[in-house]
Amino acid sequence: MERRGRFDGLHAQRDELVALAEALAAGLACVQESERAESCARVAADLRAGTLNVLFVGERSSGKSTIINAMLGREILPTSAVATTAVICRVKWGLVPQTIVRRKDGRTFPIDVSTLAERVTVDSGVQAAEYAEAVLCWPLEVCHGEVEILDTPGLNAGGELGKAARAYLATADAVVVVVDCQKPGTMKLFRFIDDEIRAAGHHDIFFICNKLNLLHDEKNVELVKADGARKLAPRTMLRARRLYYVDALAAVEARAAGRELGEDDELLRFERDLAEYLAHDLARVRIVRNAVQLKRTALAAKPQFPELAGRLASERADAERRLGDVESALRRREVEQPTFVERIQVHRQAEPELRELRVDRDFLGGLREVVLGWSERLDAIADALDQIIIGEANRIRSERP
Numbered sequence: 001m002e003r004r005g006r007f008d009g010l011h012a013q014r015d016e017l018v019a020l021a022e023a024l025a026a027g028l029a030c031v032q033e034s035e036r037a038e039s040c041a042r043v044a045a046d047l048r049a050g051t052l053n054v055l056f057v058g059e060r061s062s063g064k065s066t067i068i069n070a071m072l073g074r075e076i077l078p079t080s081a082v083a084t085t086a087v088i089c090r091v092k093w094g095l096v097p098q099t100i101v102r103r104k105d106g107r108t109f110p111i112d113v114s115t116l117a118e119r120v121t122v123d124s125g126v127q128a129a130e131y132a133e134a135v136l137c138w139p140l141e142v143c144h145g146e147v148e149i150l151d152t153p154g155l156n157a158g159g160e161l162g163k164a165a166r167a168y169l170a171t172a173d174a175v176v177v178v179v180d181c182q183k184p185g186t187m188k189l190f191r192f193i194d195d196e197i198r199a200a201g202h203h204d205i206f207f208i209c210n211k212l213n214l215l216h217d218e219k220n221v222e223l224v225k226a227d228g229a230r231k232l233a234p235r236t237m238l239r240a241r242r243l244y245y246v247d248a249l250a251a252v253e254a255r256a257a258g259r260e261l262g263e264d265d266e267l268l269r270f271e272r273d274l275a276e277y278l279a280h281d282l283a284r285v286r287i288v289r290n291a292v293q294l295k296r297t298a299l300a301a302k303p304q305f306p307e308l309a310g311r312l313a314s315e316r317a318d319a320e321r322r323l324g325d326v327e328s329a330l331r332r333r334e335v336e337q338p339t340f341v342e343r344i345q346v347h348r349q350a351e352p353e354l355r356e357l358r359v360d361r362d363f364l365g366g367l368r369e370v371v372l373g374w375s376e377r378l379d380a381i382a383d384a385l386d387q388i389i390i391g392e393a394n395r396i397r398s399e400r401p
Contacts, residue, residue, distance in 0.1 A: 013287050018044045021294055028297075031304040036297050039170040043290055046171040052147045052278055052286075055168055057197075058178035059189055060154030063210035065089075066248040067178055068151050070267055072138055073255035077151055078117035087131045088168065089116075091149040094137025104132045142275050155192055166196065170293060173286050174277060175202045181209035181245060184228045193235050199296060201289030204277065205236040206244070208270060213247040221245070244270040 021044035028037035046053070056064045065077035068091065077089055099116050102108045111119060116134060143149060150168055169175075175197055179185050185193075197205060209228055215221050225245065233239040244266040251267050254260075261268045 014047055017290055018047050024294055024298055028301055033301050036301055040297060042171050050146055052173045053171055054149045054174045055172035056151050056176045056178060057155060062178045062180050063248050064178045065151055067208055067210060068149060070248045070251035072140060075252055076116055088133045089151040090133060090135045092137055093143040095139055098137045100135045101131050102133045103130055142271060147278055169196060169200050173282055176206040176208060178208045178210055180211050181224050182214055184209055184231055201292035203237045206242050207232045209245045210248050212245050213250060
């Protein structure tokens with residue numbers, strides 16, 4: 001593919017960017033900036049993998065899922081006005097349609113494609129809350145060549161859903177913003193575009209103004225297009241060329257029935273422009289956009305590093321003090337070593353005398369035992385002699401006249 005060849009020509013820049021992203025992730029982990037560190041790690045992993053991500057964002061009920069269904073040519077993703085998408089839905093190339101759901105605990109399992117819509121909405125309850133992502137494999141031509149389309153929860157969805165949608169901006173290669181053409185964006189949406197999408201390096205934004213069918217006459221259509229040109233065109237690089245006014249519902253029905261869209265259909269123009277952008281412009285834009293995103297992350301985290309440097313300096317000084325104590329003790333041991341050696345020599349020279357003393361000690365110990373034995377025997381002898389003396393004295397006394 002031409003796109004792949006163009007990207008191959010930027011391998012050196014890509015590899016340098018991957019190394020910088022990984023280094024930044026490691027540095028941010030040191031200051032416990034886990035969310036920013038994970039964002040940088042995702043950038044590195046995405047650049048290394050080579051997959052191109054097209055991120056669809058918009059406010060709730062703007063018709064993001066209906067636009068993607070129109071591209072698929074079938075009603076697959078949830079589009080009910082009361083059913084809010086609860087998980088990220090990823091569309092990738094697959095010759096045979098199939099759906100795989102990934103739980104938050106990392107486990108994956110296949111589900112029937114026809115049941116995807118009912119499983120990934122808020123209304124499906126606890127079951128959807130257990131899912132982290134749904135992957136739809138589909139023979140969608142724009143996804144051929146490692147392109148993936150991501151359908152996100154609405155930006156005004158609260159809690160973790162809104163946070164999850166924002167997290168994918170770091171790895172998005174193209175951003176498609178879907179708005180209701182009757183009210184093309186709120187101040188909240190415009191702030192998100194200016195402060196997050198464009199600040200992340202996305203300047204060639206695709207704006208799809210959906211629900212054109214709800215405008216009942218040509219005058220309303222012209223008013224809406226003028227409003228879009230005023231509010232949306234200045235927020236994308238190619239201005240009005242990146243604005244597409246579509247009736248996604250009609251496109252879904254036409255393609256599901258096997259009918260081709262007309263050559264002047266704005267959805268068809270969007271699909272061609274997106275394919276052209278992915279094939280010819282993205283290699284250069286991707287490097288620049290990710291570099292801008294990493295620079296933004298680095299500057300945001302920069303104030304924390306002086307504090308870390310101060311802590312490290314204190315810890316180093318403490319380590320140096322402890323090292324000095326150890327080195328001082330070693331020097332004392334070195335000074336005392338000759339004395340120790342001399343003492344050991346004296347002990348070694350006294351060894352023969354010690355052996356003789358040990359022999360004398362053992363002999364004297366034995367002699368003591370002998371003497372003690374004789375002491376006991378002498379007491380007995382003395383007693384016997386006393387008996388003899390007394391007996392002889394009595395005998396002599398009795399024999400006297």
